[in-house]
Amino acid sequence: MKRLIVASATVLASLVSLPAAAQFQKPEDAIKYRQSAFTVMANHLGRVGAMAQGRVPFDAKAAADNAAIVVTMSKLPWVAFGEGTDKGMPTRAKPEIWKDSAKVKDLAEKMQAEAVKFEAAAKSGNLDSVKAAVGDLGKACKACHDDYRAEKYSAN
Amino acid sequence: MKRLIVASATVLASLVSLPAAAQFQKPEDAIKYRQSAFTVMANHLGRVGAMAQGRVPFDAKAAADNAAIVVTMSKLPWVAFGEGTDKGMPTRAKPEIWKDSAKVKDLAEKMQAEAVKFEAAAKSGNLDSVKAAVGDLGKACKACHDDYRAEKYSAN
Numbered sequence: 001m002k003r004l005i006v007a008s009a010t011v012l013a014s015l016v017s018l019p020a021a022a023q024f025q026k027p028e029d030a031i032k033y034r035q036s037a038f039t040v041m042a043n044h045l046g047r048v049g050a051m052a053q054g055r056v057p058f059d060a061k062a063a064a065d066n067a068a069i070v071v072t073m074s075k076l077p078w079v080a081f082g083e084g085t086d087k088g089m090p091t092r093a094k095p096e097i098w099k100d101s102a103k104v105k106d107l108a109e110k111m112q113a114e115a116v117k118f119e120a121a122a123k124s125g126n127l128d129s130v131k132a133a134v135g136d137l138g139k140a141c142k143a144c145h146d147d148y149r150a151e152k153y154s155a156n
Numbered sequence: 157m158k159r160l161i162v163a164s165a166t167v168l169a170s171l172v173s174l175p176a177a178a179q180f181q182k183p184e185d186a187i188k189y190r191q192s193a194f195t196v197m198a199n200h201l202g203r204v205g206a207m208a209q210g211r212v213p214f215d216a217k218a219a220a221d222n223a224a225i226v227v228t229m230s231k232l233p234w235v236a237f238g239e240g241t242d243k244g245m246p247t248r249a250k251p252e253i254w255k256d257s258a259k260v261k262d263l264a265e266k267m268q269a270e271a272v273k274f275e276a277a278a279k280s281g282n283l284d285s286v287k288a289a290v291g292d293l294g295k296a297c298k299a300c301h302d303d304y305r306a307e308k309y310s311a312n
Binding site for chain 2: 046073
């Protein structure tokens with residue numbers, strides 16, 4: 001099982017700068033890891049989103065710091081979508097992820113590109129640019145969620 | 157509840173460069189976030205640990221990339237230990253965390269300092285230095301876990 005996970009992860013791992021030796025002993029390790037990376041990413045995007053929506057005051061330094069974390073996180077989850085990681089613990093990953101791997105790879109790359117643009121906007125210190133970039137990155141997240149993330153967690 | 161969480165989080169937030177406006181709507185958001193940050197940190201430390209133990213070949217570039225992620229992650233969880241985040245979803249955080257906040261802060265700072273040393277060792281490309289730094293960082297993690305992390309998750 002471990003060998004299967006690592007071998008298949010190599011395809012998605014080409015998206016990231018880290019090697020595919022992902023140290024996932026069990027499918028649940030991979031699922032927990034990718035969910036964790038998405039959770040951290042969403043939180044830090046949310047902190048800037050709150051500024052974009054005027055719910056908290058715009059703080060250019062904090063926005064840039066949060067955006068840098070978003071960029072780091074955006075690169076991580078993909079290596080954890082190897083074959084055999086569709087179950088093992090509750091997951092919202094739809095089975096189509098492993099059928100449409102080329103499309104998923106494309107969506108993942110687009111999201112990562114939007115994250116880089118988002119960081120550049122945050123570094124610019126221009127709130128209007130940040131607002132636009134938050135929207136674009138949110139759309140890139142949603143594009144994948146619409147087709148590949150289930151509403152509810154699986155039972156296992 | 158939200159105000160309580162944010163106010164208490166300010167103390168621990170002094171450990172990190174990000175402001176305390178952590179956007180935790182509910183205690184479970186904070187618990188999920190800190191668990192996620194620790195999960196990502198442990199994974200990337202583990203990838204270098206596998207090199208240190210000779211289970212995978214030493215790759216200096218990969219070690220440095222992983223160490224950089226460990227440093228980023230080491231700064232994040234603390235803001236999510238605000239008052240009122242001792243329950244809300246299953247957690248291994250012991251109640252003593254909120255009684256011994258000065259000691260926990262000290263342990264958290266020591267761990268972050270070891271993470272920085274670990275990254276420096278990884279960047280040096282010297283495997284012996286990496287082995288020593290992995291050990292030191294692991295001890296700094298364990299020092300907190302021994303007293304403040306329960307064996308089992310709470311029921312809620």
